[in-house]
Amino acid sequence: MPGPGRNASQEANTLQRTDSGDRWYRLVLTIAVTTVPALLLVLVWQLWRDAGPAIERSGFGFILGTGWDPVQDEYGAAELLAGTVLTAGIATGLAAPLAIAGAFWHEMFAPSALRRPLAALVDLLAAVPGVVYGLWGVVVMVPWCRAVLFPALQAHIGWFPGLDGIVYGPSLLAASLLLAVMMFPFILVTARQILRALPATQAAAALALGATRWEVARYVLFPAARRALGGAALLGAGRAVGEAIAIAMVVGASHGPIESLLAPGYTLASVLPHEFAEATSAVQVAALSYATLILLVVAVTTNAVARLLVGRSIGDAGARR
Amino acid sequence: MSRPVDRIGPALLGAALLAGLLPGVLALWGISTRGLSAFGAVDWGALAPAILGTALLTLGACLFAVPLGVAAGLYLAEYPHTRLARISRFVGDVLGGTPSIVIGVFVWGWLVTATGRFSGWSGSVALALVLLPLVMRVTEAGVLAVPVSLREAPLVLGWPRWRATLSVTLRAGLPGLSIALLIAVARVAGQAAPLLFTALGNPYLSADLREPMAALPLTVFADGSAPGAAAQDRAWAAALLLVLIAALLGIAARAVARREEARDG
């Protein structure tokens, strides 16, 4: 007998296409997903337009040009770029090794009672907004640096390039240190995800053969994850490049050639909160937009290379499972 | 049978972890103590515009980004092999890696100059642009995390794809998805950079999104650098509020994750 709700005449046509719901469904979803590339195109186009006057004036020379003079309306992004590279580089150089080592410890050697609380703590640190780190930086960290850390550095390793000069407090080094504090939890979370995504078979086999956990970590896991972990560090660097607010609060806000890490400075991102709102001339606004464009390219490139290294095995460190 | 290196190695790793955690923990400590004392001293009336502003701006951002992002994420999960999916996934990554200050400058040039005013709406749009790639990625991951047998079960009954995905797959993945969305929203609520040149900030209590609007992150930024105890109190109180929001949502996320784990066994 036919199934419920079907009579003989419907039998013949039961294979025919009936429901157009799926077509609407696909249409709605397609429209939604198309807005994403569309938005990016609009973003790039808009920035390009806003930067227009500056691009016309200086062309690519803007990237290599030094000096930032609102009075004369002469702008060059080289010092900003150098500031960005320096701060991001120092921050990653400090944070990444500690974070990756910490991730190994967490995954391989942490006692089980500690694992969850530790993960919760790191997640919390990663979730603190940049502006809050910036506040702590300007009120607590920078005064301490000026009073304690920087003089100590000058006293003990003052021969190191960049550590000479007057100790101001707000400086490129302070910005680098704050960035390092901010990057550490982020890189750690990413590194842990990478380690967890490794196939467990090799490690399990090695352990079964009598290798110690240290040997497994050092000779099995680390070589396998090395490339992806480098990507994790680079992802951190990408975030550091884009950090504007926290850096703006501790970097000292000063243009000019970089003579010392202990002197105030600027990065591509941190110049914007300070100057964009008070830009006096259209040329300045255009120059700032141009700087924004350069920042976009640097950040996106860094992240793209990082993602290539990491592969698609893990998701975004912020949007956890 | 442990040799010295088997003990020193892990000890070094642990020491590295401690070294890295120490500044962060000190920061948390400093934020908590100063924030708590600020809670007692601050004029909550002066902070009210920022609290209301953050709530409204975040709500507005969700209004734009959540439907769009979920639909886009569903597309990525349902038709992953199309060229559009590959492009959009890549662009989503690019957008997700875009510094939020860049998005602020973009929305300024796009909306603020066009409308001639700073407004809560443009601030919401800026926040929405930061939120969108997160929502998209989280939705795609959430759908793919549902076991294949559950995704196929309605299909073998002859249900159309839209009904199968919406009534079964999305429903099944909803707990994890909601929590991930909340975490993404909390992250966006703490963003100051997109709001600097869009919502701008407002000292007065206002729910009018067509006017400039205050927000907690803006308070932290502006009052944090301002002199005077009142400003500092506002800044620290706002900062602690933001951290508490993030912490509470993190706890909720863990609780839900543990409950899901226990149930699936």
Added chain:
Amino acid sequence: MGECGLSAERVSAMFGKRTVVRDVSLAFQPRQLHAVVGPPQSGKSTFLRTLNRMHELTVGAWMTGQVRLDGREVYAPDVDPAALRRRVGMVLPQASVLPGLDVRGNVAAALPHGLDRARQAQEVERALVRAGVWEEVKDRLAADPRRLGEGLRQRLCLARALAAGPDVLLLDEPTAAIDPGSGFKFEEALYALRNELCLVLVTHDPRQAARIADTTTFLWLGAVVESAPSRQFFTRPVEARTEAWLTGRSA
């Protein structure tokens, strides 16, 4: 209904460049239980999934050949795959519970729209009876199916598949993941269903086929080795490879 047969002509199934099912031609007569057996990775499940157009849902999967339901080609461009699956049902290897629905709701989800409440309850009961679980769940219709044992859940999935009123029922290793007791009850229900439906059962357990199937087909590395009425298949297999597998001499 009941007179509907399914046939596959020169069906090959591929995942990208990998061919998993090679040139399989089989006819499944109505009112019989047909078993498809073979070692793991022999393409049995993949073949089964070409019959109700589930195979094509996997990214990169494609097939060649023809599949006919009651003479009608199911891969024709004017055929709605969802409509096809209402007539060719399937029980998946893992029992799955539709979220947010109780036992009754899970079975009723398979019913077409527009039935009134009384009719719905009637059809749900009928499906549960045909699946052989009515006695066990009739007092628990409002229960959360996730609290039931795995075996009972799978039999519930059988009821759900039956509620859709299919002419053909495909079963993909339905008892592989449940306890033997529930497995036997499942087999009993299938055996009784032979009078009403065309059933195609994929199983890795030849004894299951020997117990309940009318015909048995041996698939090895994606190709048909032998297909015969079960009695002949198990007592006097023609092919050497079949015999080797039955007696456990090959992988």
